[in-house]
Amino acid sequence: QKEVEQNSGPLSVPEGAIASLNCTYSDRGSQSFFWYRQYSGKSPELIMSIYSNGDKEDGRFTAQLNKASQYVSLLIRDSQPSDSATYLCAVKANTGGFKTIFGAGTRLFVKA
Amino acid sequence: DGGITQSPKYLFRKEGQNVTLSCEQNLNHDAMYWYRQDPGQGLRLIYYSQIVNDFQKGDIAEGYSVSREKKESFPLTVTSAQKNPTAFYLCASSIPTWGTNEKLFFGSGTQLSVL
Numbered sequence: 001q002k003e004v005e006q007n008s009g010p011l012s013v014p015e016g017a018i019a020s021l022n023c024t025y026s027d028r029g030s031q032s033f034f035w036y037r038q039y040s041g042k043s044p045e046l047i048m049s050i051y052s053n054g055d056k057e058d059g060r061f062t063a064q065l066n067k068a069s070q071y072v073s074l075l076i077r078d079s080q081p082s083d084s085a086t087y088l089c090a091v092k093a094n095t096g097g098f099k100t101i102f103g104a105g106t107r108l109f110v111k112a
Numbered sequence: 113d114g115g116i117t118q119s120p121k122y123l124f125r126k127e128g129q130n131v132t133l134s135c136e137q138n139l140n141h142d143a144m145y146w147y148r149q150d151p152g153q154g155l156r157l158i159y160y161s162q163i164v165n166d167f168q169k170g171d172i173a174e175g176y177s178v179s180r181e182k183k184e185s186f187p188l189t190v191t192s193a194q195k196n197p198t199a200f201y202l203c204a205s206s207i208p209t210w211g212t213n214e215k216l217f218f219g220s221g222t223q224l225s226v227l
Contacts, residue, residue: 004154006154008152032214034215034216036216042220042221043202043218043219043220043221044155044202044216044218045218046215046216049215088154088155090216092214099157099160099170100145100157100214100216101157102147102154102155102156103154104152104153104154105152105153105154
């Protein structure tokens with residue numbers, strides 16, 4: 001079982017719609033959860049971090065965490081073509097020091 | 113401007129050759145990391161260092177070596193023992209905080225290809 005799992009996609013949504021990205025993780029002791037956005041050929045950039053159960057909103061982005069279900073999601077409201085990228089879910093494990101474990105990423109296409 | 117600088121942007125390796133990827137940061141971060149990314153895949157950890165003169169193997173360290181002689185620098189050598197080195201290599205740094213609130217700052221990456 002992979003430590004962090006995401007649907008590879010691609011996920012295609014029309015402009016203005018809500019894009020929903022999902023991620024599950026295996027280490028029940030994980031404390032920190034992150035969503036990074038990566039444009040093709042570029043390095044990842046952090047867009048959201050979440051540490052406690054519930055929702056966290058930042059502009060058009062909402063991260064949701066459910067530790068009991070070992071599930072974290074990212075909602076992008078009013079999706080724009082510029083949101084088209086690969087979204088990487090990352091989890092900071094409770095073991096192994098300061099390692100951050102990444103999922104394989106979900107490719108999102110927002111159609112104009 | 114503070115940041116992480118990786119060089120070169122593109123690198124070609126001949127069979128049997130060792131090559132070194134450079135990573136320099138001026139963010140005064142203690143922790144530095146090397147990740148490998150293959151097409152359509154996530155980032156896999158090669159090596160990481162939490163402090164000068166100390167580093168640990170990540171999940172795919174075989175065929176790679178690192179050094180951490182200065183806080184600012186964490187070079188990665190891809191040795192001839194790494195039989196499939198073609199990938200996008202990302203260096204990152206962070207201020208480690210115990211258990212929470214770690215943000216990774218990434219360099220712009222090095223694309224390594226085999227001739």
